[in-house]
Amino acid sequence: MAVPFTLKYQGKRPYLDQSRYSAVVGSRTRRPPDEARRMILDAAAELLAKGGVAAVQVRQVAAAVGMTDAGVTHHFGNREQLLAELLRHGGRRLRTALEDVVGAWLDRDADLLELVESLEGTYRRGGYGELAVAMHAAGWRDPGKGMLNPVVDALHGLRPHGSSIDDTRLAVAALHQAMATESLYGTAFRRSAGMTGAAADDSSAQVSWWARQLQLALGITTP
Template identity: 45%
Template sequence: MAVTKRRTRRSKEEARALILEAAETLLRKGGPAAVTMRAVAGNLGITDAAVSHHFGTRQELLEALLHQGGRRLKDELNAALKEWRETKPSIQSLVDVIADVYADGAYSELALQLHLSGWRDRGSGLLNSVVDELHAMRTKAFAAGGRKRPSIQETRFAVGMMHQTLALDPLFGEDFRRSAGISSADKPSIKQRKEMWGAMLRAILEG
């Protein structure tokens, strides 16, 4: 007598998490173009309709994937800030964390593609905790030097500018560096780039 294998029933949250995990694997291997409903379904051994049931369209799946990347970035940044509080805060360590998240360019390319398609993320404040921590350091340093209290807007702008630079560097960094005369042969290593970005942010915040 044949035994019928019972299908594992998963909760909605578990199913969505598995789909996003498969989509992220495809994203990191082949960029946004590789993330299709059929490819995700094939990786999980389910139907395209099952993926559509949880995410609707491919566009909605890509948007959910980008939001997941944002949450991961925030988690990593919060972990770095926690370590800061337990040791000695460092601007350089924050630059390292953000640069590492965007290093392979996958989420940078996804965010750019969605932006060009007309999608806009209306959320804000992803790096608010970073701004608060850096501004507290900056305020303390200015007070110790007998200087006027620094502007929170300046701190926000500096952090936003650095986030923009680090997020887009995997896509356009080499092209922009070539415009300044840096050839492929003498391009700085990722370690050197991190150090220069850290130095720039320190100069802006401490200036």
């Protein structure tokens, strides 16, 4: 099992919180290859989310997990190969998290507000929003199709007979886009519209607004 870690920064150089994880940094313990690769990729993903592609350097990643530079290149060859695998790794993390949210929502037959809150929370927790934006800027594109198709199908089934399936898809895509960027830009966008203080900082009113707009746009009536 991978050892959890928290990145801190001294200037621009990342390091592990030694007060909690001295066992990781104190000695360069030989780890099973799969565990070492996972730790390297998790550290690289956090660097990517915080500082973009330029922040993902072999030396910084090695320092973050308590390895030598050679230890990182042993597993990934060079920085370019590390970045390529990082994008695949980050994509899998995002897809898994979103699939879990959608599956839980469908299992509970929950309302629209819970779906919107769950999507927003997924991107906010663990830096998924930052990671998604950084990955996209770095050139990653989701190779899969229809990750949110179950949501589209569930919502379309609640719409009036004869409604356009493409309208349902567009509504779900717009919701997904908004929730993915809320943690990064929500406060700034609300301030640009004249909101201030706690009203601008708190996303809950915005999330509720999105749930209402989704219901109105799709013509879904609640019991």
